[in-house]
Amino acid sequence: MTEPQLKPDAPAIVVQDLHKYFGDNEVLKGIDFHVDQGDVVCVIGPSGSGKSTLLRCVNLLEQPTSGKIFIEGAEVTDPDIDVDKVRSRIGMVFQQFNLFPHLTVLRNLTIAQQRVLKRGRDESAEVARRNLDKVGLADREDAYPAHLSGGQQQRVAIARALSMDPDMMLFDEPTSALDPELVGDVLGVMRDLAHEGMTMMVVTHEMGFAREVGDKLVFMDDGVIVEEGAPSDVLANPRHQRTQAFLSKVL
Amino acid sequence: MAMSPRKRAQVSRMAQYAVLLVLFVVLLAVADWTTLRQVFLDTGIMADMFPAVIATALKNTLLYTVAGFTFGLVLGLVLALMRLSSVGPYRWMATGFIEFFRGVPALVVFIALAYGVPLAFPGREIPGGIFGTVTVALGLVGGAYMAETIRAGIQAVPKGQMEAARSLGMPRSRAMRSIVVPQAFRIILPPLTNELILLTKDSSLVYVLGLGLSSYELTKFGRETMNQTNSLTPLVTVALCYLLITVPLSIVVRRMEARAERAG
Ligand SMILES: Nc1ncnc2c1ncn2[C@@H]1O[C@H](COP(=O)(O)OP(=O)(O)OP(=O)(O)O)[C@@H](O)[C@H]1O
Ligand SMILES: [Mg+2]
16 A cells, blocks of 8 residues: 655646446546646536546546546556545535435534544534635534535535545536525535635536636546537537537537 | 225224124133133232342343343444455355354254353353353344344445545545444334344243253243242233333334334
8 A cells, every 4th residue: 555645736637548337338438638736627518428437536436447547646546555545635525415414514524534634623623613614504513414405515515525625626516406596505615615726626517607617618428528628618619519519408 | 785985894894893892702701710810810929929020030131132132233233244345255254154043043052052062162161151151142143133134224325425435535444434334223223123122032042051040031930930830920920021121112113113204
């Protein structure tokens, strides 16, 4: 087991010729792409195109079949790497929130700080409260997840990831499970994060967010990256026919 | 004569009530109440059984059951985790163990431990004497059943819980312990309580170990007293004692299930 040598000046995420099979089904068919430090990269594409799989490969929730992934210059697809160490540097936000339902909001935010980062009780609670405040839920630390709205749960999930002081954040359709009126609060929190300079990779259907906040937009279809570029460019002048077809449906 | 379905159901119900009533009246008329009372509910014998029936017998039943259940719970958790392991030999060993102890009568396990262990390991015995032997026997049997329950509970926890924990950097074992297993136990609390009820009754099998007076649990105590009195009253008394334990547990289970249904 080797400690990953993370270099803060290297690109945040580099993916080289990534292939992923589920059985005989090739879901990712050779993906090359990178995310620079401080950038917000949005990934769009039709259902089943492999967006979630790509995101989950980045923090190794899925094991790539072949290809290489580098996080801050360290090859994490190296079989000897300490995966847990890498993951603790990468925040992940899920479509279904995945808060721990048996723990209070505060405990959701402190448990990994204590168990993984070995922070003390007071320090972890202080970090947790700072992040709850940031997502506008300072008054809900004693609540259980079931007593929060979907939008509140997702903001807690973001605060939970932030409490690990990650170098980058991955979002997998963070607003897709929310009632429309709750989407704005979550996007607001993400926008603030972006403005603070957080490196973010966001799978989303929110084209407005991609255009306004994104530094780069990636369009995926059928396991490949069809097109990427500045969000306003791609959205206004999609070059590929498949991109045009997708955008004409969602815009 | 044409009847609506509702009317027909009503008539059929009335007929059933009538039959039950007749049976009850006949029973009342035929029964010899004095004899019955003497055989089943002789209050004098009952009074003589106190306080030993509580202070020794009920106490020992509870002690054996709780110790066996605790050992079984730990064993069951270990077996469940082995069953879910990615290491083949762990899975096979756990499966073999579970199938064996679920498939063999608890009585056989008790006899094997009582007579087999001294034969197989001359000069050695299970530490803790009778108490240790009951604990191990009940634990082995209960653990095999609980392992499958616990495994099902762990698998019922949504996959996203493990993924969220791993994405925060927790190693698999830590995520299991802090996130998945606590949620699994909430799910399986009702079936585990049922297992506790079963073990309460299985604790009566301790009689094969040949007990001294101070180790008597309810069943053994009831049988011995019955031999001395020529009445079934002692057995009725200990049966009531069992119900004292198991009925409240059943009620708790039913409450938990009702609550889970409302929540889910
Ligand atoms: N664990 C798995 N086992 C087998 N097949 C899978 C698994 N996960 C995903 N797939 C398949 O991989 C393909 C890509 O799935 P993925 O979830 O990455 O798509 P997506 O772009 O995120 O879609 P959506 O917009 O619906 O979330 C789909 O055909 C899916 O059925
Ligand atoms: Mg997806």
